[in-house]
Amino acid sequence: xxxxxxxxxxxxxxxxxxxxxxxxxxxxxxxxxxxxxxxxxxxxxxxxxxxxxxxxxxxxxxxxxxxxxxxxxxxxxxxxxxxxxxxxxxxxxxxxxxxxxxxxxxxxxxxxxxxxxxxxxxxxxxxxxxxxxxxxxxxxxxxxxxxxxxxxxxxxxxxxxxxxxxxxxxxxxxxxxxxxxxxxxxxxxxxxxxxxxxxxxxxxxxxxxxxxxxxxxxxxxxxxxxxxxxxxxxxxxxxxxxxxxxxxxxxxxxxxxxxxxxxxxxxxxxxxxxxxxxxxxxxxxxxxxxxxxxxxxxxxxxxxxxxxxxxxxxxxxxxxxxxxxxxxxxxxxxxxxxxxxxxxxxxxxxxxxxxxxxxxxxxxxxxxxxxxxxxxxxxxxxxxxxxxxxxxxxxxxxxxxxxxxxxxxxxxxxxxxxxxxxxxxxxxxxxxxxxxxxxxxxxxxxxxxx
Amino acid sequence: xxxxxxxxxxxxxxxxxxxxxxxxxxxxxxxxxxxxxxxxxxxxxxxxxxxxxxxxxxxxxxxxxxxxxxxxxxxxxxxxxxxxxxxxxxxxxxxxxxxxxxxxxxxxxxxxxxxxxxxxxxxxxxxxxxxxxxxxxxxxxxxxxxxxxxxxxxxxxxxxxxxxxxxxxxxxxxxxxxxxxxxxxxxxxxxxxxxxxxxxxxxxxxxxxxxxxxxxxxxxxxxxxxxxxxxxxxxxxxxxxxxxxxxxxxx
Numbered sequence: 069x070x071x072x073x074x075x076x077x078x079x080x081x082x083x084x085x086x087x088x089x090x091x092x093x094x095x096x097x098x099x100x101x102x103x104x105x106x107x108x109x110x111x112x113x114x115x116x117x118x119x120x121x122x123x124x125x126x127x128x129x130x131x132x133x134x135x136x137x138x139x140x141x142x143x144x145x146x147x148x149x150x151x152x153x154x155x156x157x158x159x160x161x162x163x164x165x166x167x168x169x170x171x172x173x174x175x176x177x178x179x180x181x182x183x184x185x186x187x188x189x190x191x192x193x194x195x196x197x198x199x200x201x202x203x204x205x206x207x208x209x210x211x212x213x214x215x216x217x218x219x220x221x222x223x224x225x226x227x228x229x230x231x232x233x234x235x236x237x238x239x240x241x242x243x244x245x246x247x248x249x250x251x252x253x254x255x256x257x258x259x260x261x262x263x264x265x266x267x268x269x270x271x272x273x274x275x276x277x278x279x280x281x282x283x284x285x286x287x288x289x290x291x292x293x294x295x296x297x298x299x300x301x302x303x304x305x306x307x308x309x310x311x312x313x314x315x316x317x318x319x320x321x322x323x324x325x326x327x328x329x330x331x332x333x334x335x336x337x338x339x340x341x342x343x344x345x346x347x348x349x350x351x352x353x354x355x356x357x358x359x360x361x362x363x364x365x366x367x368x369x370x371x372x373x374x375x376x377x378x379x380x381x382x383x384x385x386x387x388x389x390x391x392x393x394x395x396x397x398x399x400x401x402x403x404x405x406x407x408x409x410x411x412x413x414x415x416x417x418x419x420x421x422x423x424x425x426x427x428x429x430x431x432x433x434x435x436x437x438x439x440x441x442x443x444x445x446x447x448x449x450x451x452x453x454x455x456x457x458x459x460x461x462x463x464x465x466x467x468x469x470x471x472x473x474x475x476x477x478x479x480x481x482x483x484x485x486x487x488x489x490x491x492x493x494x495x496x497x498x499x500x501x502x503x504x505x506x507x508x509x510x511x512x513x514x515x516x517x518x
Numbered sequence: 519x520x521x522x523x524x525x526x527x528x529x530x531x532x533x534x535x536x537x538x539x540x541x542x543x544x545x546x547x548x549x550x551x552x553x554x555x556x557x558x559x560x561x562x563x564x565x566x567x568x569x570x571x572x573x574x575x576x577x578x579x580x581x582x583x584x585x586x587x588x589x590x591x592x593x594x595x596x597x598x599x600x601x602x603x604x605x606x607x608x609x610x611x612x613x614x615x616x617x618x619x620x621x622x623x624x625x626x627x628x629x630x631x632x633x634x635x636x637x638x639x640x641x642x643x644x645x646x647x648x649x650x651x652x653x654x655x656x657x658x659x660x661x662x663x664x665x666x667x668x669x670x671x672x673x674x675x676x677x678x679x680x681x682x683x684x685x686x687x688x689x690x691x692x693x694x695x696x697x698x699x700x701x702x703x704x705x706x707x708x709x710x711x712x713x714x715x716x717x718x719x720x721x722x723x724x725x726x727x728x729x730x731x732x733x734x735x736x737x738x739x740x741x742x743x744x745x746x747x748x749x750x751x752x753x754x755x756x757x758x759x760x761x762x763x764x765x766x767x768x769x
Contacts, residue, residue, distance in 0.1 A: 463621060479612065
């Protein structure tokens with residue numbers, strides 16, 4: 069190695085810290101799962117993890133979110149919380165698959181037979197040849213440039229569970245994955261691979277807290293003219309932690325739409341990495357978060373336009389109070405030649421008191437000259453004039469405030485195309501807001517919903 | 519119905535006195551008009567009565583059927599039967615007009631200990647009342663006042679009034695920004711509600727709204743006080759001669 073003496077003692081110490089942190093985590097995870105076709109991908113991912121090292125508080129990409137609790141060898145315990153909420157997707161016709169603390173629960177799951185879709189457990193797909201081999205860890209590896217995502221590499225290396233979903237036709241009902249949390253110390257790693265063939269379509273629903281700590285990766289490959297709709301409700305266990313990554317690759321005329329609703333959870337980092345590789349494709353990512361008390365919620369999005377005439381939209385809204393923190397890091401990268409790109413990005417927070425904060429880092433990086441990209445980020449309080457107007461019509465102040473809060477979130481919820489799903493989400497959001505009303509005042513870290 | 523005695527109010531932040539002893543009594547079934555030049559305190563009076571933040575009542579009282587209004591929250595004043603049609607109706611993106619109205623109607627019914635209106639009953643009533651104000655289904659579905667024209671906003675105010683069935687209605691410069699046809703439509707809406715003991719306080723610069731909504735009593739307001747009261751002929755006098763002869767010198 070050349071001139072090691074030039075590395076400052078402080079940097080040297082930081083590098084050593086990172087290495088020991090990474091090795092401690094790897095040691096706690098033990099051996100890589102034995103799996104025929106994915107073995108090579110796992111070894112490569114482990115190399116990526118070791119090369120990058122786990123995230124550190126001094127990393128630029130983790131400037132607003134402390135990674136410690138997501139990278140520690142053991143998870144912090146999280147109490148299991150029974151909300152008593154009605155089933156979020158109601159009686160919508162769907163195929164439901166259940167994971168409890170990150171392990172597939174066959175007894176609680178439906179028979180996964182859905183016309184046009186084959187579903188396999190990652191844990192059971194151990195043959196030497198598998199279609200998922202072309203994707204497993206492949207989109208994740210690609211997503212490590214230009215910014216490293218070591219938690220995703222860790223996931224590829226060590227995930228023993230997850231689903232391999234191959235969509236060959238138009239699924240006539242949604243696939244619904246429920247993530248139950250049963251153990252206070254569960255540390256779940258889930259990796260899903262979803263391949264949509266040309267012209268195929270699938271709606272994927274997800275909900276539940278999953279585990280005390282969750283590391284989840286979803287790789288989604290959307291072929292020409294295929295369409296993927298995704299609606300996710302992250303569970304409300306107050307102390308749960310999650311780091312999730314979605315890696316999506318869109319071929320020409322593909323459509324990708326993902327919406328995430330988050331309420332509570334002490335630590336959430338949701339990354340979404342989208343690559344446009346074919347022309348005329350569309351990707352919308354949206355999120356609505358409600359944070360109360362000890363709540364840290366980070367949306368990190370990276371969209372790369374490397375094709376002509378593609379449209380990307382990012383719409384993120386966060387309602388924060390009692391010291392909650394919201395983070396948004398969103399980037400649109402337009403590569404040379406990606407002409408006629410239409411990129412839009414908005415991140416907004418509604419701060420219900422002076423204790424909460426919203427940290428945003430919107431970025432555009434454009435190397436093509438015929439593009440339309442816009443971004444905006446705002447933080448604000450409830451509009452007093454609107455509040456008075458509603459109250460003057462007889463709405464009690466908290467009811468008026470909830471109505472305006474829902475209205476604030478509406479732009480993100482509108483990104484869900486399916487009306488029934490949209491209504492289910494609005495219904496759940498208003499239940500949560502109303503419950504907070506009935507409880508009067510939430511204690512730090514939540515708890516009013518008990 | 520509405521009784522205001524020696525009402526004094528100031529801007530909270532600046533401490534600047536705006537209302538300097540307003541006395542006014544509006545009986546059931548009466549329509550009163552308040553006219554006056556800009557800055558005379560007409561709109562402030564409507565805000566103080568409806569409970570908007572930013573004003574401090576320094577003296578006097580205002581009661582509605584004996585209930586002290588000034589002690590109540592804005593929503594309690596609404597439930598007690600007070601309604602203010604805003605000069606500038608507020609746009610509320612994301613809140614559907616119909617949802618808003620239904621929430622408001624039921625909130626008031628709840629506050630008064632009455633049963634909530636079912637979705638079907640509500641729909642029936644609102645359709646009928648919207649129709650007479652030429653408010654179509656699309657306007658009911660759209661977010662409150664968003665993208666509405668000036669006339670649509672004012673008609674929407676009157677629709678809210680019709681749905682909430684208040685006993686004391688204050689109309690703050692409802693004629694501003696309206697053309698003749700729109701004004702007629704709004705006035706017809708108001709006139710349709712002139713019954714059942716309901717009283718109105720119509721605040722306006724100009725006499726022309728009063729051609730359509732005929733007042734029983736006209737008051738002239740200047741420098742925070744009512745300086746003259748009379749019959750409808752007072753409004754005509756203003757129309758001809760202006761406000762000059764009524765103005766009081768600032769102390």
